Amino acid sequence: MIAFKNNKPVLQTGHCVISDYDVEWLANVLQEAADAAGTHLPMKEEIARGVLMYLETECPLHAVPLDYLFDRIRHLLEQIGLPLIAATLRKQTPPVSIELDTLAGEVPLPLFFYTELRRRMDSLRRVGLNTYRFSGLKECSLALGDRRRACPTQQRALNELNAFLESIA
Numbered sequence: 310m311i312a313f314k315n316n317k318p319v320l321q322t323g324h325c326v327i328s329d330y331d332v333e334w335l336a337n338v339l340q341e342a343a344d345a346a347g348t349h350l351p352m353k354e355e356i357a358r359g360v361l362m363y364l365e366t367e368c369p370l371h372a373v374p375l376d377y378l379f380d381r382i383r384h385l386l387e388q389i390g391l392p393l394i395a396a397t398l399r400k401q402t403p404p405v406s407i408e409l410d411t412l413a414g415e416v417p418l419p420l421f422f423y424t425e426l427r428r429r430m431d432s433l434r435r436v437g438l439n440t441y442r443f444s445g446l447k448e449c450s451l452a453l454g455d456r457r458r459a460c461p462t463q464q465r466a467l468n469e470l471n472a473f474l475e476s477i478a
Contacts, residue, residue: 316365322375322402322437332357338401342373342386345397356404362417375437393466402438409470410445413452419466422453423473443474 319326335357343350349358360382363467364373379400386395407429430441450467451457 311448315423317361317374318364318368320375320378320403320436325436325438326372327403327438331442332361334403335360338398339394342394342398346393347400348393350394356385356389374400393444401440404440404442405433405438406442407445408445409443410452411447412446413445414431417452417455419453419469426473441478446470 317328317330319328320330320348323326331355336353339350339353339356350449379398382393385396386392386398407426409426412429413422416425433439433441446467448460450463450470451459453470454460454462454466456463456466
């Protein structure tokens with residue numbers, strides 16, 4: 310088995326450090342900025358790969374503050390002739406995975422589940438993490454509805470869960 314050393318520096322925001330980020334996240338951030346600017350960005354993947362390659366091979370820092378990274382990306386966008394996109398680039402953290410099915414297993418009553426989910430998300434926001442990826446929605450709705458398979462009660466629990474996630478996101 311061959312193992313390669315991960316040379317990416319960690320991203321730092323507040324007291325939190327993030328090591329799990331990739332080209333897809335950077336490309337999504339660039340696409341969001343292009344959408345906000347009302348322009349098309351056909352080379353977002355290449356720009357994202359270039360930023361990641363710089364971080365892996367040339368960046369002398371072991372921890373890169375998120376503000377600094379986004380300032381450098383803005384500067385890069387201005388240098389390559391994309392000032393509108395640079396102006397609308399919004400600082401955001403890589404998405405944090407929240408496993409809802411695991412949380413529902415720990416706290417299976419809906420009232421306590423939603424309270425605990427809100428508490429955990431508030432805790433993540435306080436340390437500077439503001440983007441989330443939720444997994445296990447169907448399994449969570451089954452646990453919250455105390456069901457083993459899909460039914461109208463489970464569907465209501467899933468709709469309730471989706472509405473709650475939209476309201477707090």
